[in-house]
Amino acid sequence: MPSDVLALRGMRCNRCGFVSTPVQYFGCQRCGANGDTVASVELEGLGTVLAEVTVYQHRDPEVQLPLVVGAVELDDGPVVRARLNPAITAGSRVVANNVDETLVFAAVESR
């Protein structure tokens, strides 16, 4: 695995199978299981972009603009909102990358 691919982590519920992200031990949102019945798992960082937009204005002055943000449906199930590399459109296949400790989805190189 290339060193810049970010290992995404989430939770798998061993009672009902629900997969979610981010990691939290509060409990399974689908069935309420907690404790030993839920486990932190590594997720495949692959997914499909559901929607993407360029952000021109942000309430946080620290955020560098313009910024491209998208909703990505991970192959493992959860929908994640995160930064996208520019020029990625909805429907694209993307992979999670680590860019300066931040999750950024980049286009999967076509094979």
Add this chain to the structure above:
Amino acid sequence: MSHVKLSDLRPVYVVGIGLHRYQRATDTSFVDLGLTAVRAALNDSGVMWPQVDAAYTSSTRLGMAVSQPILRHLGVTGLPTTQVENASASGSTAFRLAVRDVAAGFSDVALALGVDKATPGLQAETLTGTRDYDDGVVYPPIHYALLAEEYLRTHNATAEDMARVAFKNHSNAARNPNAQRQKVRSLDEILNDRPIAGALTRLECCPVGEGAAAVIVASGDEMARMGLSTDRAVRVLSTAQHSEELYGAKSFDAELTRLTTSDALSDAGIIPSQLDVVELHDAFAIEELQYVEAMGICGEGEAPARLRDGEFDIGGRVAISPSGGLLGMGHPVGPTGIGQIAEVTRQLRGEAGDRQQNGASLGLAHLVGLGAICVAHVLAAPDW
């Protein structure tokens, strides 16, 4: 197990409404904002303050114990007061609680008052200790910009179709002396306004200011006892509320709206096509398109065309956001849900002046809120 419906209990009526204009932040004390609205509602209803049995005060950014600093100045009566918070739907929830109190007989006359100042709010979601992968970058304008991008693309609709919502609602708000924004805007002005995210421009996002709104509800029996006229009494037919479930990749606001409005309509014994006026959560222009479809007012994907044809204008088949909605009238949060009830009441009384939807008999008020949650009410005209 089936729960009690409003129609199983004694009839409840909106007998008085009052507002303080929604506006940008000023130095006006929230006490003055609140008192203006309550006094207007008392005057409108003919009810004297000592006759009010209970008060529900909705507010999101004034901290603890908002009710007494306002209400004691009407002359203390010792009535039970409760502060209500349910994010954007706080006012709707305060109204729901006031209605249920009266319907069940815990109170005969109840006040729902919404008041807020434009200070930054604190959301519990930011304090959970877990961090989402977006690092908090995605906040409402971006969430709805993403929704808009997906909706417009998958429904073959354009940025103009979405801007048309804002055009209508700004035009309606221009006729509303209580609206924060009272300026007619052309479609071009809206499309070319400051871009926020994706296709959303500033004029397609609601202003979050300050204001107040008050509604007084009473039982039919009490109205008779007090000698209040029924000519302007608007009946609350139903109340419904739900919170978010798991919907996969589907829009949670749309799914919540689908279920909650379906409950409200079926409990009221009516179907969507019978609605004459609707006030909904149009904080961002895309939402109106999404919700009129989820409510069954038109079919999936039909909203842009119906809007273009003028069906949702005042004077159209069903007036959507005749007050100007959150986009035009504004979203001071605490008051918003109660302001919606006030507008629907005006419409059903035939007192909406140049915003009047002629012959309005049935109205729906809807809001969603962080959580996410959804609250909906159906109201009927005095002669329905």
